[in-house]
Amino acid sequence: MTARIMVADGVSTARITLKVRLAAVRYDVVAVGSAAQLMSQLDAVIPDLIILGGGFPDGSALDVCTMLSSDRRLSEVPVLMLACSDQRLAALQAGATATLEPDVDDQMLMARIRNILRQSDASQETQMGMAEAQAGFDHGDRPLIVLIADNPARAQRWRQMLSERMACRFAIRDPDEALGAASAGRTADLYLIAADIRERGDGLRLLSELRSRPGSRDAGFVMAIGPDRADLTAIALDLGAGDVMPDSLATASAAQAAAMSLQMLLSRKSRSDQRRAEVQRHMLWAMTDPLTGLYNRRYALPKLAEIAREAAMTDRGFAVLAIDLDHFKAVNDSHGHTAGDAVLAEVAHRLRDAVGPEGLAARMGGEEFLAVVPDCTPTRAADLAETLRLAVQARPIALPGLSGGGTVGVTASVGMALVVPVQDVWPDQMARIALERADRALLAAKAGGRNRVVCAQPERAA
Incomplete structure (x- = not known):
C-alpha cells in the first residue's frame, strides 16, 4: 500500500517541487501552504508522515511542529522537518522525529523517508503480532548504550558529552566485543557506531551484522558520521540505523541534539517492546489452557x-x-x-x-x-x-x-x-x-x- 505523505510548506515553489519529487516515486502526496490548511486536512485524514517546511503565513514551522506534537490524535504520526543544521535541536525539542536540510538531495530525502516509514511499519507489525519475540533486555531503569568509535578518545568524548545529558549507562566496546556480547546475551538497548572504525565503512558492516543477530536485532542503532563522509548517511538509514549524527559532538548544542535523538530512539524501542510483549501474552493466552498451562x-x-x-x-x-x-x-x-x-x-x-x-x-x-x-x-x-x-x-x-x-x-x-x-x-x-x-x-x-x-x-x- 502506498504511503500517504502530507507536505506543509508556505513557499509555493518549494511545496510544489517537493510534491513532484515524492509523487515521482509513487507516494500519495497532499500539499498545503499554511498551518490552518494543514490542520484542516488532518481533520479529514491522518497521513503516514508529515513533512514540514517553512514560510507559513500563520506561524513558524517550530510552532506548527509543537502544535502537532501536542495533538493526541497525531501522537503516532512522524514529523520530518526541513530545517538548517543550527535549528536541529530546536526542531527536535518541538517534537520533530528527524530533520533534513531544506536543499536535501533526492537520495538522502528518500532514504530518510523510507527509514521513518519502516520504523512506523515495524511499530504497527508489533501491535498486530507480526514481529518475532524481542531479545531479552533487562537493564532496570537505566538503559545501556554501547559506544563503538574509531578510537578510545572519541568514545570517551561521546560518553562524557552524553552522560551529562542522559540517565543511561554507557559501555565502550570494540566491534568484536560488541558482537561477542550480543551472541552471549549481554545485549544493549542502543548502539552508537562510528561509520569508519578500523577501515572505511566497516561501521556499516557492523550495523548490518548486529541487526541480523537475535541478541541485538531489536536494539536501536545510531550511526556517527564524519563531515567528509556524508555520502554514507543515506546508506546507513537504508541499512536500518534509526538515526545519524555527527561523529564529533564538538558543541553543547550538537551533544544535546544527539542526546535527544538517542532518547527518542530509546523511547520508541521501549514502546515497541511493551507492545510486542503484550502481543506475545495474548498469543500465549490464545494457545494455552489457563488452568493447567498446557497447550489447548x-x-x-x-x-x-x-x-x-x-x-x-x-x-x-x-x-x-x-x-x-x-x-x-x-x-x-x-x-x-x-x-x-x-x-x-x-x-x-x-x-x-x-x-x-x-x-x-x-x-x-x-x-x-x-x-x-x-x-x-x-x-x-x-x-x-x-x-x-x-x-x-x-x-x-x-x-x-x-x-x-x-x-x-x-x-x-x-x-x-x-x-x-x-x-x-x-x-x-x-x-x-x-x-x-x-x-x-x-x-x-x-x-x-x-x-x-x-x-x-x-x-x-x-
Whole structure:
C-alpha cells in the first residue's frame, strides 16, 4: 500500500517541487501552504508522515511542529522537518522525529523517508503480532548504550558529552566485543557506531551484522558520521540505523541534539517492546489452557499436523497418546470443582514432565489430555505410554483447603497410536487418522478395566 505523505510548506515553489519529487516515486502526496490548511486536512485524514517546511503565513514551522506534537490524535504520526543544521535541536525539542536540510538531495530525502516509514511499519507489525519475540533486555531503569568509535578518545568524548545529558549507562566496546556480547546475551538497548572504525565503512558492516543477530536485532542503532563522509548517511538509514549524527559532538548544542535523538530512539524501542510483549501474552493466552498451562486444543491439532508433515519429510514415525483420567467425575462430586481443578493442574504437571521438551502435551478438554512425540520408535512409544500412566498414579494429589484438604489418588487410561509415514497419505490426513486410532485405543483401555495402556494395531500411516 502506498504511503500517504502530507507536505506543509508556505513557499509555493518549494511545496510544489517537493510534491513532484515524492509523487515521482509513487507516494500519495497532499500539499498545503499554511498551518490552518494543514490542520484542516488532518481533520479529514491522518497521513503516514508529515513533512514540514517553512514560510507559513500563520506561524513558524517550530510552532506548527509543537502544535502537532501536542495533538493526541497525531501522537503516532512522524514529523520530518526541513530545517538548517543550527535549528536541529530546536526542531527536535518541538517534537520533530528527524530533520533534513531544506536543499536535501533526492537520495538522502528518500532514504530518510523510507527509514521513518519502516520504523512506523515495524511499530504497527508489533501491535498486530507480526514481529518475532524481542531479545531479552533487562537493564532496570537505566538503559545501556554501547559506544563503538574509531578510537578510545572519541568514545570517551561521546560518553562524557552524553552522560551529562542522559540517565543511561554507557559501555565502550570494540566491534568484536560488541558482537561477542550480543551472541552471549549481554545485549544493549542502543548502539552508537562510528561509520569508519578500523577501515572505511566497516561501521556499516557492523550495523548490518548486529541487526541480523537475535541478541541485538531489536536494539536501536545510531550511526556517527564524519563531515567528509556524508555520502554514507543515506546508506546507513537504508541499512536500518534509526538515526545519524555527527561523529564529533564538538558543541553543547550538537551533544544535546544527539542526546535527544538517542532518547527518542530509546523511547520508541521501549514502546515497541511493551507492545510486542503484550502481543506475545495474548498469543500465549490464545494457545494455552489457563488452568493447567498446557497447550489447548486450538494449538494442539495444528501442531499435530505439523509434526505429521515433518515425519513425512524425514520418513520417521511419531507417537500419539490419548489420555483420560479415570472416574474423574467422582472427584468433583465428592470434593468439589476446586479439588477437581487441583487434580487437573497436578496431572498436567506430571504429563509435561514425562513427555519432556521434545514432545507436545495438551489438554483437549475436561479430563482429556494429548501427548505427541516426534521421531519415536515402537519401543520408546510403549515405554512413554506406560511412564505417563505410572506418573499419574505415582502419588496422591494434595487437595486445597477450600475443598476440605487431604489427598486423592487418581489413575489414567492411555490409548497409543504409532504412525510410520507412507507416500500415498497426506500429512494432514495422517494426523487425523493417528488421533482417531489413539482415541479408539483409549476407548479400549477404558472398556478393558481402566488404568492401563492399549496400543492401536500397527499400521503404516493408518
